[in-house]
Amino acid sequence: MMSSSGSSAVLYSKRGPVAWVTLNRPDQFNAYNMAMRDDLFQVLAAIHDDREVRAMVLRGAGPAFSTGGDLAEFGMAPSPIVARWARFRRDVWGMLRALPVPTIAAVHGFTVGGGLEMALLCDLAIAADDTRLCLPETGAGMIPGVAGTQTAARRLGLGRALDLCLTGRWIDAQNALFVGLVAEVVPVADLDRRALWLARAFGRVARERSAMLKLAVWGGLDLPLRQGLELERRLWKRLALIENNRGPAPVRGGKNANI
Structure with missing residues (x-):
């Protein structure tokens, strides 16, 4: 490095x-x-x-x-x-x-x-x-x-x-x-x-959330709207599954700051 x-x-x-x-x-x-x-x-x-x-x-x-x-x-x-x-x-x-x-x-x-x-x-x-x-x-x-x-x-x-x-x-x-x-x-x-x-x-956003958000936004540029919305839905479900398996996230940095 x-x-x-x-x-x-x-x-x-x-x-x-x-x-x-x-x-x-x-x-x-x-x-x-x-x-x-x-x-x-x-x-x-x-x-x-x-x-x-x-x-x-x-x-x-x-x-x-x-x-x-x-x-x-x-x-x-x-x-x-x-x-x-x-x-x-x-x-x-x-x-x-x-x-x-x-x-x-x-x-x-x-x-x-x-x-x-x-x-x-x-x-x-x-x-x-x-x-x-x-x-x-x-x-x-x-x-x-x-x-x-x-x-x-x-x-x-x-x-x-x-x-x-x-x-x-x-x-x-x-x-x-x-x-x-x-x-x-x-x-x-x-x-x-x-x-x-x-x-x-x-950087206050969890790495998994940033990665999926980037994938949704950048990837959606190359897709028709309907397929972009489907990509967003799949990524949202995937992230929700990760968060549910991890359990409640600790609250840091103030009200509603679950990161």
């Missing part, structure tokens, strides 16, 4: 029930390379398996959240490395999307290409007021490749997603809030504190 050593491409620590994950290539604006993908894969696997973790924050060290793939590595990669890149794209991004705990992207500075797509794979994004976002891939003869064509449409709707992907135009933090890319905007100095506060609030 990655630790707080400065040499790791991804830093990982726990703050109570919150997994604190930091992209750590600040001199490269947190452009992700193979080392970052390998480290992130290990970290996400650890979060998935750690029953004590109830929420996660993904953030970037230095002046940017992430500028996406490191073209110095990926743009000149021989075919074996390209194959490995595709494998890790499936594994890492699928694992981030499917984590059974709420995930928060705390973005700042340049949040570009795959960096923005990482944020869109999280359940919620909040932005510092210096954030600048774009999906520039079409201008480079490509299309977004870290699920951006799918997550953008689900977050923004068809028209705004196509505008973002086709034009590659820059969006500042306030415009990102207006179109729904981020849930709120805070001063740069407050970003980490706010992200941790939100993650701790989400």
